[in-house]
Amino acid sequence: MSIERMHMISLTSQFPCDIKESIRWVPLLSFLLRQSSLSKMAGKVISSGFRYAALPESYVRPVTDRPNLSLVSNCDDVPVIDFGSADRPLMVRQIGDACRRYGFFQVINHGVPDEIVERMQRVGREFFELPVEEKMKLYSEDPTKTMRLSTSFNVQKEQVHNWRDYLRLHCYPLDQYTPEWPSNPSSFKEDVANYCRAVRDLGMRILEGISESLGLEKEVIIKILGDQGQHMAINHYPVCPEPELTYGLPGHTDPNALTILLQDTLVSGLQVLKDGQWLAVRPHPNAFVINIGDQLEAVSNGEYKSVWHRAVVNSDKPRMSIASFLCPCNDTIISAPQELIEGGTKAVFKKFTYAEYYKKFWSRNLDQKEHCLEFFKN
Numbered sequence: 001m002s003i004e005r006m007h008m009i010s011l012t013s014q015f016p017c018d019i020k021e022s023i024r025w026v027p028l029l030s031f032l033l034r035q036s037s038l039s040k041m042a043g044k045v046i047s048s049g050f051r052y053a054a055l056p057e058s059y060v061r062p063v064t065d066r067p068n069l070s071l072v073s074n075c076d077d078v079p080v081i082d083f084g085s086a087d088r089p090l091m092v093r094q095i096g097d098a099c100r101r102y103g104f105f106q107v108i109n110h111g112v113p114d115e116i117v118e119r120m121q122r123v124g125r126e127f128f129e130l131p132v133e134e135k136m137k138l139y140s141e142d143p144t145k146t147m148r149l150s151t152s153f154n155v156q157k158e159q160v161h162n163w164r165d166y167l168r169l170h171c172y173p174l175d176q177y178t179p180e181w182p183s184n185p186s187s188f189k190e191d192v193a194n195y196c197r198a199v200r201d202l203g204m205r206i207l208e209g210i211s212e213s214l215g216l217e218k219e220v221i222i223k224i225l226g227d228q229g230q231h232m233a234i235n236h237y238p239v240c241p242e243p244e245l246t247y248g249l250p251g252h253t254d255p256n257a258l259t260i261l262l263q264d265t266l267v268s269g270l271q272v273l274k275d276g277q278w279l280a281v282r283p284h285p286n287a288f289v290i291n292i293g294d295q296l297e298a299v300s301n302g303e304y305k306s307v308w309h310r311a312v313v314n315s316d317k318p319r320m321s322i323a324s325f326l327c328p329c330n331d332t333i334i335s336a337p338q339e340l341i342e343g344g345t346k347a348v349f350k351k352f353t354y355a356e357y358y359k360k361f362w363s364r365n366l367d368q369k370e371h372c373l374e375f376f377k378n
């Protein structure tokens with residue numbers, strides 16, 4: 001047999017085996033490719049485990065727009081309202097006072113079991129401790145996605161970034177959204193779903209109290225807001241090398257109706273604007289911070305203010321906060337009830353749908369100084 005023919009035979013007999021071999025490598029190669037692209041993307045988030053020695057340029061705020069941390073005072077008299085109180089008229093008065101004077105308050109004895117809160121905090125921390133490649137599987141910069149890990153606020157629009165990563169989830173109806181939630185950590189879906197149910201129930205009780213505090217029947221506001229959606233942001237603020245140059249989140253108001261914020265009890269960072277002065281809200285143990293959002297300002301005919309607040313970062317410890325947002329149904333017409341615009345009182349805002357408002361809100365940067373509600377004034 002000629003050498004050439006021998007060679008041919010050996011090639012053809014090897015050929016099927018090479019294909020089989022290559023096929024065996026395909027999953028591994030695509031896994032490696034995916035890992036390498038996830039690793040490249042990992043630089044997009046700041047919870048990658050990398051310890052920054054200096055603040056990257058894209059996070060540095062202009063001198064005129066920095067947190068001026070030395071000028072911030074502690075707010076020691078944040079209203080703390082006992083939701084377990086048997087004296088409902090007193091509680092309702094306290095809610096009204098807090099909403100008028102501050103636009104936010106804290107609730108204790110709120111009925112959300114400690115165990116549910118602790119599990120929520122634990123699983124939130126465990127999520128952000130996952131390897132960055134694992135987290136990046138959920139990364140998106142598209143604000144219309146109903147579940148995503150993202151960073152800063154609206155990376156595609158903003159000029160300066162914020163020192164925050166966040167996992168954003170839609171949470172109501174739970175059956176619709178839990179299937180798309182992370183399954184790592186393994187208890188994530190269960191722990192977060194239990195928390196969402198308990199927090200929604202608290203939110204509804206608070207909305208009843210707010211309705212009564214405006215002199216309305218307790219179900220009026222809930223009826224106006226329709227079948228409310230519920231979203232959650234698990235905010236993670238890693239240790240920041242130069243906290244005085246940037247924000248975790250710059251001053252903003254919330255576009256939704258009511259926000260129920262679970263603060264890190266050990267690390268503070270939330271600040272609210274009162275009478276032109278930024279005040280640091282020291283975390284109160286076992287309390288939720290409640291913010292009036294833009295929709296409640298509109299429904300109250302401007303009587304209650306949607307509070308400007310921001311999150312600052314620090315160079316010692318990472319911080320986590322968990323914000324639950326109750327949002328009117330998309331096609332709900334937002335307007336103050338007739339009872340609040342009687343007797344010569346004018347409607348402060350035009351009627352609008354929540355979908356219109358939300359679209360406007362996301363078309364802007366978070367740190368624009370003009371309140372988004374200004375666009376909807378009469």
Ligand SMILES: O=C(O)CCC(=O)C(=O)O
Binds near residue numbers: 235263269310
């Ligand atoms: O982290 C905080 O304390 C504030 C969070 C916040 O304002 C938000 O998620 O909208």
